[in-house]
Amino acid sequence: MTIDRETLMAYADGELDELTRRRVEQAIADDPALAAQVEADRALRARISGHYAGVADQPVPDRLRALLDSNVHEITDARPMRQPVRRWVMNAAAIAATLIIGVFVGREMGDAGPFRTTGDMLVAQGALARALDTQLASSQSASAATRIGVSFRGVDGGYCRTFSSGKLDGLACRTEQGWILRNMANGEGQAIPEYRQAGSMNPALLAAAQAMMVGDPLDAAAEQAARDGHWR
Amino acid sequence: MAFESDLLALLPRLRRFALSLSRDATDGDDLCQMAVERALKSRDQWQPGTRLDSWMFRIMRNLWIDEVRMRGRRDRTFAPEEAGATVGDDGDRRIEMALEVTDVGRAMDRLPPEQREAIALVLVEGFAYREAAEILDIPMGTLTSRLVRGREALMRELGEAA
Numbered sequence: 001m002t003i004d005r006e007t008l009m010a011y012a013d014g015e016l017d018e019l020t021r022r023r024v025e026q027a028i029a030d031d032p033a034l035a036a037q038v039e040a041d042r043a044l045r046a047r048i049s050g051h052y053a054g055v056a057d058q059p060v061p062d063r064l065r066a067l068l069d070s071n072v073h074e075i076t077d078a079r080p081m082r083q084p085v086r087r088w089v090m091n092a093a094a095i096a097a098t099l100i101i102g103v104f105v106g107r108e109m110g111d112a113g114p115f116r117t118t119g120d121m122l123v124a125q126g127a128l129a130r131a132l133d134t135q136l137a138s139s140q141s142a143s144a145a146t147r148i149g150v151s152f153r154g155v156d157g158g159y160c161r162t163f164s165s166g167k168l169d170g171l172a173c174r175t176e177q178g179w180i181l182r183n184m185a186n187g188e189g190q191a192i193p194e195y196r197q198a199g200s201m202n203p204a205l206l207a208a209a210q211a212m213m214v215g216d217p218l219d220a221a222a223e224q225a226a227r228d229g230h231w232r
Numbered sequence: 233m234a235f236e237s238d239l240l241a242l243l244p245r246l247r248r249f250a251l252s253l254s255r256d257a258t259d260g261d262d263l264c265q266m267a268v269e270r271a272l273k274s275r276d277q278w279q280p281g282t283r284l285d286s287w288m289f290r291i292m293r294n295l296w297i298d299e300v301r302m303r304g305r306r307d308r309t310f311a312p313e314e315a316g317a318t319v320g321d322d323g324d325r326r327i328e329m330a331l332e333v334t335d336v337g338r339a340m341d342r343l344p345p346e347q348r349e350a351i352a353l354v355l356v357e358g359f360a361y362r363e364a365a366e367i368l369d370i371p372m373g374t375l376t377s378r379l380v381r382g383r384e385a386l387m388r389e390l391g392e393a394a
C-alpha cells in the first residue's frame with residue numbers, strides 16, 4: 001500500500017479521519033522510512049512553532065492596545081480613523097522635525113522663536129508659552145494658532161500638555177523654568193498633506209504622551225482647575 | 233465591549249502572524265494596526281458564533297497582499313526608505329518585536345510567500361488545514377501541496393535532522 005506525501009504529513013499534523021489514520025499507522029509499522037518521515041515532520045513543526053512562540057509573549061505596544069482598550073481611549077478617540085503612518089513617512093517626519101529644531105532654535109537667537117534654550121533644555125516662550133499657560137482644549141477656537149491636545153500629570157509629578165503649532169507637534173511639561181519641551185514631531189499636514197487630519201496629532205507623539213502619563217488625561221474641569229492653579 | 237476585548241486578547245497572535253507575513257517588526261505592527269482598524273470598521277461583517285481569529289487573520293493577510301502590491305508600485309517612485317532609517321525615532325517608543333535572526337528565521341525568509349503563509353498558519357498558529365485553507369481562500373489540495381513544498385524546503389535549509 002502506498003501512502004502519498006500529503007497524507008503522511010496530514011497524519012503527522014493530526015489531520016486524518018479515523019479510518020485513514022489507521023491505514024497510515026499500518027503502513028508506518030511496516031516501513032521505517034515512513035516512520036522517519038513522520039518524525040521529521042513533527043520535529044520540524046516543533047522547531048518552527050518554538051521559534052515563533054516567544055513573539056506572542058512579548059508585550060503589545062501601547063499604540064496597538066490603545067485601538068481597543070477603553071482605558072487608553074481618551075487620547076485616540078478624538079482623532080478620526082486613519083491609516084498608520086508608514087515608516088518612510090515617519091522617517092521623513094523625523095528628518096523634518098530635526099530640521100525644524102534647527103530652524104526654531106536658530107531663530108530663537110533673535111529671541112523671536114517659540115523656544116529659548118536653558119542649559120540643554122528648550123523652554124517655551126512667547127505665544128506658545130501663553131497658549132500652554134492659558135488655553136483650554138475644551139474651549140479653544142478652531143482657528144487658534146496653537147492648538148492644545150491633551151493635558152495630563154506626568155510620571156515626574158508635573159503637568160504636561162501636547163500641542164500643535166503649525167509645523168510642529170510637541171509635548172511640553174511644566175517645571176520651575178517654564179514649559180520644557182519633552183518631545184516633538186513634525187506637525188502633520190505640512191510635508192505630508194495626504195496624511196492631514198484636522199485636529200489629529202502625530203501618533204508618535206501620542207505614544208510618547210501615553211508612556212509618560214499617570215492616570216487618565218485631564219477632563220475639562222480638571223484642565224481648568226490645573227490652569228487656574230497655574231499648573232503647579 | 234466583547235468584540236474589542238476579544239480582539240485585544242488576539243493581539244499577541246496577530247502580531248506574530250503579521251511578523252511572519254512581513255518579516256519586519258515595524259511593518260508587522262503597522263500591519264497589525266491596519267488590520268485592527270479595518271476590523272473595527274467592518275465589525276458588522278463578522279458573524280458572531282464564527283471564529284474571530286480566522287476572520288482577523290484573513291483581514292490581515294488580504295491587507296498585506298494589498299500592501300505588497302502597493303509597494304511594488306511605490307518602490308519604483310521613491311528612494312529606498314533606508315535613507316532615513318536611523319534618524320530620530322526616539323519619541324516613538326515602539327517596542328520592537330525582537331526575533332533573533334536564526335537558522336529558522338532565515339529559512340522562513342527564503343520560502344516563497346504562498347508557502348510561508350501556509351506554514352505560518354498551520355505550524356505556528358495551529359490552524360487546522362481546513363481553517364487555513366479558508367483564511368487563504370484556496371482549496372484544501374492547494375494548501376496541502378504548499379505545506380508539503382514549504383516543509384521540504386525548510387528541511388533542506390535546516391538539515392534533515394530539522
